[in-house]
Amino acid sequence: MKKQRSDIKRDVINLAGMGFSRFSLSPIAGQIYALLYMSEGPVTLNDMVRELKISKGSASMNIRSLESWGAVRKLWVNSDRKDYYEANPDIKTIALKRFKEGMSKRLDELAPALEKAGDSALKGDVPGKDAQFYRVRLNEIKKLMDALRKAVEIIPDSASDKKLEIISNIISVFK
Amino acid sequence: MKKQRSDIKRDVINLAGMGFSRFSLSPIAGQIYALLYMSEGPVTLNDMVRELKISKGSASMNIRSLESWGAVRKLWVNSDRKDYYEANPDIKTIALKRFKEGMSKRLDELAPALEKAGDSALKGDVPGKDAQFYRVRLNEIKKLMDALRKAVEIIPDSASDKKLEIISNIISVFK
DNA sequence: CATGTCATTCAATCCGTACTGAACATATTA
């Protein structure tokens, strides 16, 4: 007899799957995380495969992503050969860190293309009268990128970070 | 004789295409915006098609997205029947607004799924001893969603907003 | 009112990313 998952567990798994995909993360990673998050005991790869009806390959890949993000931990249970996992329950810190790292990474990927444009601006291949216009616009782009970088930098790494507390207080001023 | 686009214009178009796609927006919208941003005069649909080598359909769809975001404006040139467009040059405000609206929309889309989980938690279908555990975890999820909502709410709508100025000053404290 | 010009729509197609499932590697047990 197959154990029936409760409605609420199923709903949270759904929610997390949707949530992850909305924010450009693998929905299966979301489902797996939610399964662990809503499970009191440790969970194995095969549990995930069975409960979420996904392939073992996908479970393996996604659980290792989650592990690399610090969202789940591998446990030693008895001396069992199976890998057991549990969720890091600090969802706010996980979300904060993922967001920050995601933004950082995206900005980093754009840096070479921005630099290339800067180089081209220095070379004298611009039709004279447009040169000044181009330089001004390119400079605005650089300023935007810098502003984005700085905004990302001040994001705290943890929800328990003092910075976040301070920022929260500031937010309340605007409320 | 086909007019040769300068390297810098080409590079910025590239950058914007990459940038948009990295942030889950249509790369062609990015290219179109960049083309207008780096053009002193107004630009027509056919200019876009020719310079970016894209289909007219795509140009039409994407320019209207950009228009709806306030990133470009339609112009009346003479009494020409053609649509002429120019870029709104305030890229910081555009980025800010797009980011805020994107986040809002994503969170809104998740609300029904979250509510559903809340409803399930109230129904007495949970295996008794797990009920408390589930409620605690679900509550943490609600708190995360609330925190995200509030964080998005305080994002200013414009780069010239006083709020942003204040926030910038605060940032400098953490620098 | 026929022709040319332009923008829009939408079904078909393309493309990138994520998932599957089979083959493999490794470890345990009989």
Next chain:
DNA sequence: TAATATGTTCAGTACGGATTGAATGACATG
């Protein structure tokens, strides 16, 4: 050592969102 249990890899595939291009609509002009 064979049989079983487990995790990983990766080539093939499936899926969703973006793009194409042909058909359509709307408008001006000779």
